Amino acid sequence: MKTDLTATRELAAGLRRQAARTGSTTPSVRGADWRLATVSAVGGDGTVTADGIAVRRLETYLNPAVGDVIVLTQSSSGNWLALGRTATDAGTAWTSYTPTWTASTTNPNLGNGTLVGRYHKVGRTVHLHINLTAGSTTTYGSGTYSFALPVQAANAGCTYVGDAHLLQVSRWGGQFLISPGATSATPAWTSSSSNAGLSLWTSSQAPVSMASGGIVRITITYESAI
Structure with a gap:
């Protein structure tokens, strides 16, 4: 038979084990x-x-x-x-994506050209760069051109404006416009080599016609929807 002392020791040990289990799961104790x-x-x-x-x-x-x-x-x-x-990782690298190039009437075909998109999202701020180089088999479709965004723009009543460059023999400056809530956006160039006013880029609306070797570069920062 257990003596009173043995029983007391076993009870004390059991209480200590229970207290340890409780303390391990109770924040106020642990x-x-x-x-x-x-x-x-x-x-x-x-x-x-x-x-x-x-x-x-x-x-x-x-x-x-x-x-x-x-x-x-x-x-x-x-x-x-x-x-x-x-x-x-180091956390500094941008993300690659393919900025689909479309037109309002007939889509262009990149052919052997190149189209590169890179972006970096910090919270709801998106830094974006797009680089298009036309190839010898690129076709240009018809209508107003646009490029898909990597992340939808915020619908906050703001149109975001960035830089766009068209390099075809000479370099032409323009803008890249992202409307509120947009999922794609369009560059705007001077309407001709003699008119400084900006018009949305179409197959026929540009200071010069795009041809093999022509380059479009776009850089913009905008607020994303999420």
């Missing part, structure tokens, strides 16, 4: 803590869900995405906060 977690959902209210925990993210945690490995922290009162994603 104190502040942090962990790594994987994002499974992104909310539109500044929250993410990671490892089953719905948690508000810091303002510095920009562009959250499903699959992000993030740092979660929990206060001693039990409140969770997403500090941000862990780094996977």
Whole structure:
């Protein structure tokens, strides 16, 4: 039979084990803590869900995405906060995309030309560059030209204006115009070599006709919808 002393010791040991288990899961006992977690959902209210925990993210945690490995922290009162994603690279590289080139009547065909798009999104600010070089088999379609944007523009009542250059023997300056809520945008050039007024770029509306070796370069910064 167990003596009173043995029973007392076993009871005390059991209580210590229970206290340790409770303390390991109770923030007010354990104190502040942090962990790594994987994002499974992104909310539109500044929250993410990671490892089953719905948690508000810091303002510095920009562009959250499903699959992000993030740092979660929990206060001693039990409140969770997403500090941000862990780094996977230097974080400075821009992203490549293909800025589809279309026209309002008949689409152009790039043929053996090249069309390169690069952008960098920080929060809701998008820095964008597009570079088109016409080839010997490029055809130009008809109607007003446009290039697809990598991210839809914010519908905030603002038309964003950037720089556009057309290099065909000479260099011609123009603008790149992104309307509110747009998913594509159009360059504007002087309407002819003798008219300084700007008109939207079409197959026939430009200071010079585009031909093999001609280059269009576009650079702009705009606010994205998300």
